[in-house]
Amino acid sequence: MNTDHNTVSIGEFTFECGESIPELEIAYEAYGEFEGDNAVLVCHALTGSAHVAGPRDGNGTAGQARAWWDDIVGPGKAIDTNEYYVVCANVPGSCYGTTGPASEHPETGEPYGTDFPAVTVTDWTEAQRRLLDELGIPHLHAVVGGSVGGMNVLEWAKQHPDHVEQIIPIAAAARLDPQCLALDAIARRAITTDPDWNGGDYYGTDSEPTDGLALARQIGHVMYLSKASMDQKFGRRAAGRDAVRSFPADRAASFFPYRDVESYLDYQAEQFVKRFDANSYLYLTRAMDNYDLSAGFESDTNALAAFDGEALVMSFTADWHFTTTQAEALADAMREAAVDVAHHVVDSDHGHDAFLVEPENVGPPLSDFLAEGLGGSAISDTVDEETDTGSDFAPVHTSLFSD
DSSP: OOEEEEEEEOOOEEOTTSOEESOOEEEEEEESOOOSSOEEEEEOOTTOOSOOSSSOOTTOTTOOSSOTTTTTEETTSSEETTTOEEEEEOOTTOSSSSOOTTSBOTTTSSBOGGGSOOOOHHHHHHHHHHHHHHTTOOOEEEEEEETHHHHHHHHHHHHOGGGEEEEEEESOOSBOOHHHHHHHHHHHHHHHTSGGGGGGOOTTSSOOOHHHHHHHHHHHHHHHSOHHHHHHHTTTOBOOTTOOOSSOOOGGGGGSOOBHHHHHHHHHHHHHHTTOOHHHHHHHHHHHHHOBTTTTSSSHHHHTTTOOSEEEEEEETTOSSSOHHHHHHHHHHHHHTTOEEEEEEEOOSSGGGHHHHOHHHHHHHHHHHHHHGGGSHHHHTTSOTTTTSOOSEEEEOGGGGOO
16 A cells, blocks of 8 residues: 655644644645546544554554554555545644644744634634645545544535535534533543643653543543443453552552553553543534534535535444444534535444444445435445435444445
8 A cells, every 4th residue: 555654844824713823734645646536535533543544654653552443544445545635644732743732943942832723613624725735635535534533524524615525424423512611521530640641841851740631531432432342241240360550549448459451551551641642622622612514604404515525424233432423413504504414323332432343333324424414325324214205314234334
């Protein structure tokens, strides 16, 4: 697979908040060959990187040991790099190569820290548009992304409706609900109340706010799972004899089991703090929480009225982070805006993470939609055959895609 790993400067950048930085560098990866009308932009989720497919970058700059959607993107896969020129760009505010709080301010030589401007999903979209201009890509066949990456997809339809033919928001919604806003707020407070956060000025010190970031990640990780998946994976089992607690425990803890689910969350947190920046976590969760598709318009429908392409909305039954009900409301707004749309619901116990861990369910409708639009065979299976209403809101099971 022909892969391009690179960082491009798009010069001075003014953020939606009104503040500017003298230079915005964007880390991106591109796969396949550009043929003028085959470009697909993939938008990563909250803590993802540009490393969406293939082996790890030899320099380790992707920040992740494994490409985050390698089961979906690549030769012969759902987003086939033999057919499409696939671009994934790390968003502003992150810590995986694109300019963010941990980056050096070119005029001071010091990290930006919390002097970095507030970022929004709109900023991500505009940065991607400018990157594509640098790469000589005026128009996109499709924009696809999951979670907050799906919000990024929606913003493309809102801000650049004439620049894209298809949009595919997966496990996403027009805005977060209050429960998720509350949990994100607690996660941020875990970071900002860590004494080592030091008001965001911890770069170059002996201590970073790893405990606070670890707790924030654990809260987020629970949001990505479902009751069913946690019960299947962990139950109430105690961790193995060799398991060691990652956090200090109260005196009574020695009487009670250190459970498998605790050990799992501790391990995930330990790995995460090795690769992610605490300030970036604050900035990116703020961007996600702030997103509202209808901002600047009277409604979600009005926000999407200028988009005349096709849309595939995909959701998962056990996802309580972005629910199927929220996805259906988004699809309804598109229908009211006269956008040709299907809402493809996957029956899954995996929760929000299903879009990452169930390629057998995500791949077929995604591949069909990219190639054939709403006429694809996997897409047409979402029609409710029992009522013959033509509803695009119907559960889809793995068996629909088996040979």
